[in-house]
Amino acid sequence: MELFNVVSVEEAKEIIDKSFTYELDSEKVNILQSVSRICFEDIKAECNIPEFKRSTVDGYAVISKDVFGASEVMPSMLELKGEVFMGKVPPSDIICGECLYVPTGGMLPESADSVVMVEYSHKLDDNTILIYSPVAMGDNVIQIGEDIKNQDIVIKKGNKLRPYEVGVVASIGISEVTVYKRPRVGIISTGDEVVSCGVKPILGEVRDINTYLIWSLLLEDGMEPVSYGIIKDDYELLKSATQKAFNECDVVLISGGSSVGTKDHTLKVIASFDDGEVLVHGIAIKPGKPTIIGKHKEKIIFGLPGHPLACCIIYKVLVQNYIYSLMLKSEKIYVTNAVMSINYHKAKGREEYLPVELETIEGIVIAKPVFGKSGIITAFSKAWGYIKIEKNVEGLKEGQAVGVYKL
Known part of the structure; x- marks a missing residue:
């Protein structure tokens, strides 16, 4: 034989x-059909994200030195010059002693360098705002290109396009991507x-x-x-x-x-x-x-x-x-840490992939081998994953720490 x-x-x-x-080979697909596909080439941004300074909170766009040392005992008094509307350019710039109301995501005027949260303010009258907390330059602001800079590689060749990557690609104005067939x-x-x-x-x-x-x-x-x-x-x-x-x-x-x-x-x-x-x-x-x-x-x-x-x-x-x-697919494989439920013997000289089910007892993940003779077909359906036992290892001991791979 x-x-x-x-x-x-x-x-x-x-x-x-x-x-x-x-x-x-490669092919171009609309990003709506690109989920789970693999990038054939690097995807590069042709713009900054964001393309303007944006507020991360509802509040008042200020020049930070105007509110230095502000407190509830001694607030800073600023002149309100208007309001920024979502999707619109600020109605005016500001100078020292002035502020603009800006919503979360709204565009800051050019000279504003920070935003005071509305919770730390009080509207004294239609034209006057009291500020009760100081801010440092850049506080509560996303700067131009802070998320993505022009010419940044946002998705690398070989990466899998998850829904999150599709969102990133849409944000830089790309509606078609080149993927592996x-x-x-x-x-x-x-x-x-x-x-x-x-x-x-x-x-x-x-x-x-x-x-x-x-x-x-x-x-x-x-x-x-x-x-x-x-x-x-x-x-x-x-x-x-x-x-x-x-x-x-x-x-x-x-x-x-x-x-x-x-x-x-x-x-x-x-x-x-x-x-x-x-x-x-x-x-x-x-x-x-x-x-x-x-x-x-x-x-x-x-x-x-x-x-x-x-x-x-x-x-x-x-x-x-x-x-x-x-496809040069770069996907990390993570293991689940567990401990063996029993002693398990194997023959030396070959790798063994032992199917196991997992059970959590008092916060400890226990790996329980799923046994089955050669003709038994349900072992893999009962198993959560498998343990890789190296070829020169004779077995595993009860309580021994092991890594379990998802099946």
């Missing part, structure tokens, strides 16, 4: 990095025993899970999944579907058929293409050891394990990492 020539997870990532230079990812499920989820299986058959699992993971990550259906354990059928997926997609994923059985054809299909190359067959990881990484026409193909949890873990650890790299 052929044996796996396993590599570590890091070695697999290095092989991918060295073997592929594939690039995605959504990667098209082909999904092929294999197996004589696999039937569609809408079909009632006969004894010995199982419903397709991985197509729907992978499809949902890709949608969650902003990709464009393409399903090529369920392919029986037939070499010619699998090769035809794989060729079609390569022609139409940026990445190809084959679920099942990655082991070393007589009906596992993924390796033979990859090797059969004129420039096909199997780069990895077997990774020192649990779950997910029988993973394949191949290449055809500068495009990558992953042979994913048929077990749903292993399929999900390999997607999170390798597939997602590669697809993100195509």
Whole structure:
């Protein structure tokens, strides 16, 4: 029997990095359709934000030295020269001894350098304001360009456009942005025993899970999944579907058929293409050891394990990492700090990704392993996330601090 020539997870990532230079195209989209898209180029401001001095409070625009030392015992007395209306230029400038009423967000007159909150004032008559508190130069004022300066890069290439970034882009007057095209990812499920989820299986058959699992993971990550259906354990059928997926997609994923059985054809299909190359067959990881990484026409193909949890873990650890790299996606991954609920033993020599559910007890987050045999399919749905256990670690102890990654 052929044996796996396993590599570590890091070695697999290095092989991918060295073997592929594939690039995605770009497209322009309206900012209303840009949420969750990835910037193809830096977005630069062509204006200042704000473009005028603005008040951050309701109050009186003043020259700060006029209210130096002001107090309730000895207020400063200023002449009221009028009111600033929202969206309008101040009716006049002010000189020493004068002030203008300005609402929150209103424009300050040129010579005003600060704003006194209305709570620290009293209107003595229509023309006279008493100020009971001093302010320093710049107090309660947003200066020209304090938020965004002209020619600032406001969104960097590779950043994901969240609703907040869309708001920033709108503020500088940009209605279209250049983003990476959504990667098209082909999904092929294999197996004589696999039937569609809408079909009632006969004894010995199982419903397709991985197509729907992978499809949902890709949608969650902003990709464009393409399903090529369920392919029986037939070499010619699998090769035809794989060729079609390569022609139409940026990445190809084959679920099942990655082991070393007589009906596992993924390796033979990859090797059969004129420039096909199997780069990895077997990774020192649990779950997910029988993973394949191949290449055809500068495009990558992953042979994913048929077990749903292993399929999900390999997607999170390798597939997602590669697809993100195509778009230079810079998204930080944060871990949740927890402590182990039990002692857990693992074999040395391979990384293990242990699914866990979380529970908070007396303010402490407890990580409880979700156990399941190889054929159990609900382990990943019960888990909140997973713990990465390094390959040379033999296990975890009850009460040990661990980091949990969101699944």
